């Protein structure tokens with residue numbers, strides 16, 4: 324009997340297992356995870372789960388009974404310690420050895436740490452345990468300092484501020500999220516957080532931390548000392564690629580793969596956040612940390628393991644929810660693209676399009692889901708549009724869609 328081993332307990336592994344069974348594979352599947360929970364969704368950990376409005380039962384990637392019902396062996400609390408690609412073996416932390424016909428590495432990422440910043444009052448956010456520990460400390464009137472104004476920092480700031488916590492965010496750039504999403508989103512989110520009482524200190528970094536009996540003292544680069552109760556370090560992540568590197572598999576920031584998810588070792592695939600994957604449509608190798616992409620990589624891996632040769636050409640999509648606002652993005656802009664603003668930053672309803680070669684290559688939207696949905700369709704369709712048309716709010720983006728898609732839409736809305 325063939326045996327497929329999936330290393331990692333995130334959505335990418337879970338989607339691979341589901342994909343293999345739905346494609347009719349009836350051989351052995353073993354999913355190895357060093358976590359104690361069945362694979363779960365991480366996005367709620369900095370949103371509803373942290374706020375206490377989400378039930379952990381509903382956070383699972385596949386329903387609890389799914390693994391037993393589908394004869395998928397799950398080894399929880401077990402690390403894959405070594406891979407031997409020549410002998411097709413994985414050695415586990417409990418001393419066990421698994422033979423494989425195909426191996427999927429979906430080991431994800433871990434939070435980047437700051438040397439000297441550790442202890443009971445210092446947090447990072449990747450797991451259910453991290454979210455539960457942080458939630459327990461978000462008491463009204465306490466002071467939380469967040470290092471890093473990226474997605475996790477901003478989402479936690481929103482939840483904490485809503486719960487009456489005093490929040491200060493230190494962001495080295497000019498505005499939160501601006502480095503990844505551009506200055507318009509940065510300015511809008513800076514204003515939105517300010518209205519909720521979050522203090523965002525831009526162009527500023529914290530260099531040192533001292534823990535006293537009851538509090539933390541943080542020193543800034545400019546020599547200021549800021550006291551707080553808890554610190555969240557949200558300064559990005561590091562790919563868990565060491566297992567692959569030690570086995571001689573090519574790694575460059577993440578585990579390098581082709582468009583089929585294949586690594587440099589035979590029958591070893593890498594998917595999800597850990598993969599630096601060639602995207603044929605974008606014409607480059609990218610490592611992205613998006614829930615949707617990780618899941619879709621899983622479905623794609625299942626097909627390729629079973630003998631198809633399906634390149635992953637889907638557009639990268641992600642979202643971030645903060646207060647009542649939602650940022651959504653699809654596509655890949657690239658530095659060479661022209662950025663075009665549509666809508667109003669002041670009204671907090673706008674989209675920033677990337678435009679290259681006479682077409683849209685990506686969009687980032689703030690509270691404009693319709694632009695996102697139309698762009699999703701346009702990215703999959705030949706179209707031509709000028710930057711003036713994109714910037715003109717009276718220009719109907721849907722008119723760029725082929726007639727049949729517009730007709731279908733009109734019929735559906737009747």
Ligand SMILES: Cc1cc2nc3c(=O)[nH]c(=O)nc-3n(C[C@H](O)[C@H](O)[C@H](O)COP(=O)(O)OP(=O)(O)OC[C@H]3O[C@@H](n4cnc5c(N)ncnc54)[C@H](O)[C@@H]3O)c2cc1C
Pocket residue numbers: 330331332333334335336355356357358364365366367368369401402403404429430431432448449450475563566594595596597611612613614615617640641642643644
């Ligand atoms: C707090 C938070 C909020 C997020 N919010 C959003 C959002 O709003 N929108 C969005 O698009 N994305 C969001 N993301 C990103 C999204 O969750 C990730 O893209 C997704 O989880 C990636 O899935 P994965 O399976 O590739 O990796 P992971 O989810 O990182 O899972 C990897 C798994 O492998 C395990 N592992 C690692 N090494 C080993 C080993 N040697 N042996 C065994 N197991 C191992 C890890 O413990 C983990 O269980 C968020 C992430 C976090 C942490």
